Structures are given as structure tokens and as C-alpha cells.
Amino acid sequence: MPGQPQTDPVVPRARVANLANALTGVRLILVPVFLAFLFVGDGHETFWRAMAFTVFTVAVITDRLDGALARSYGMVTEFGTLIDPLADKALIGAALIGLSMLGDLPWWVTVVILARELGVTLLRLVVLRHGVIPASRGGKVKTTVQAVAIGLLILPLTGAWATGAWIVMLAAAVLTILTGVDYFISAVRDSRGRPARQ
Known part of the structure; x- marks a missing residue:
């Protein structure tokens, strides 16, 4: 109304502690677990390689889920925008370096x-x-x-x-x-x- 100060509409901000960011955190935690399984024994034991594959697959799935959740349910945060690509690079980098160290x-x-x-x-x-x-x-x-x-x-x-x-x-x-x-x-x-x- 005339004579009253204009205020900007309040834009809701997503909380940092949300499911999408939690999944990103899980992916970061899975990186050392994946490496531990990958290097068990001589690094070429069938059971442990299958376990490493399982952990890697779960981590990749969390990457797909956290992005979809963040976009669909308004969970995008500055923290998530920063940490999500770092988690991706940590997982891929760890896998590549680990496989190269094993000669694979x-x-x-x-x-x-x-x-x-x-x-x-x-x-x-x-x-x-x-x-x-x-x-x-x-x-x-x-x-x-x-x-x-x-x-x-x-x-x-x-x-x-x-x-x-x-x-x-x-x-x-x-x-x-x-x-x-x-x-x-x-x-x-x-x-x-x-x-x-x-």
C-alpha cells in the first residue's frame, strides 16, 4: 500500500540437513570402505572385488538419488552444490587410482x-x-x-x-x-x- 515500506517476498531456503545432502555424505563415507574392499589381500580376490563393486554401485546410485531429490523437492543448498561434485570426484578418483595401483x-x-x-x-x-x-x-x-x-x-x-x-x-x-x-x-x-x- 502507498506510504508503507516495500519488503521483498520471503524465499524459502532449503536446510543444509536434508536427505539429499545426507546421501552425498554417505557417498563420501563409502569411498574409504570401497578402497578397503578393493585392496583386501592382493587386491584380486574374487569375493572382495565383488564386495568393492557392490559398494561402488551403491555410491553411484546415491549420486543419482541426491541430485534428483534436491531438484524435485527443493533441497538444493550451497553446501550440497559444493560437496556433491567433490564426492563424485573422490569416488571416481579413488577407483581409478586404486585400479591403476593394482595394475588393472x-x-x-x-x-x-x-x-x-x-x-x-x-x-x-x-x-x-x-x-x-x-x-x-x-x-x-x-x-x-x-x-x-x-x-x-x-x-x-x-x-x-x-x-x-x-x-x-x-x-x-x-x-x-x-x-x-x-x-x-x-x-x-x-x-x-x-x-x-x-
Whole structure:
């Protein structure tokens, strides 16, 4: 009404302590559990590799669930936005480094994937003042293929199954490079004031 001070509408903020963030926390806790199972004995015992695969799979599922919950039920928080990608990188990084240490994955694959993830993270920080560049569909596909490839390599597969696991991992490496280049191009466009590719 005239003569009365105008107030901004109250926008409800999600609580940090919510189910989505709790699932992210569970994923972080599962990382050392996964590594413990992966390295039991000589690191190639069938039972423990299957256990490591199970823990890795549960962690990947929490990644899908926490994002869906946060978006669908208004649970997005600054804490969750920060910690969720860190939990993802911790899980993928631990799996890649662990498999390379056991001799099940060439170090060049681990270096390529981790270098891309580190580069994209640094790029996000650089362009943060221009706004956040949303994840592309290619990036989401890359993440899924990476998870499938790592899961297959964790399992004690032989023969054609092992060959299939390697094909998926090579596809993940290629997607990692391509999406990294795509993200860089989008960031450059955004920093110049042009719309970034969605």
C-alpha cells in the first residue's frame, strides 16, 4: 500500500540437513570402505572385488538419488552444490587410482580422466563470476559411461567380458576428452558475453 515500506517476498531456503545432502555424505563415507574392499589381500580376490563393486554401485546410485531429490523437492543448498561434485570426484578418483595401483588400468587413462576433471573444476572457478555453466548432456553421458566402465573393471571378469570392459573404458576416455573440450569452448563463449551451450 502507498506510504508503507516495500519488503521483498520471503524465499524459502532449503536446510543444509536434508536427505539429499545426507546421501552425498554417505557417498563420501563409502569411498574409504570401497578402497578397503578393493585392496583386501592382493587386491584380486574374487569375493572382495565383488564386495568393492557392490559398494561402488551403491555410491553411484546415491549420486543419482541426491541430485534428483534436491531438484524435485527443493533441497538444493550451497553446501550440497559444493560437496556433491567433490564426492563424485573422490569416488571416481579413488577407483581409478586404486585400479591403476593394482595394475588393472593403465596410468595414462587415470591421468587423462583426472586431468580433465581437475581442469574443468579450475575452469568453473575462473568463470564463476560470469555465472555457472550447466552440465551438458554429453557430460552426463560421460559420467555414466565412466561409472559403468569402472564398475566392469572392478569385477573379476575374463574373456569376452573383460574385452567388453576395456571397450567401455576406452569410450569413457574419449568422451572425457571430448566433453572437456566442449566445456572449455562453452566457458570461453560465456566469458565473452555470448550464451553458453546448454
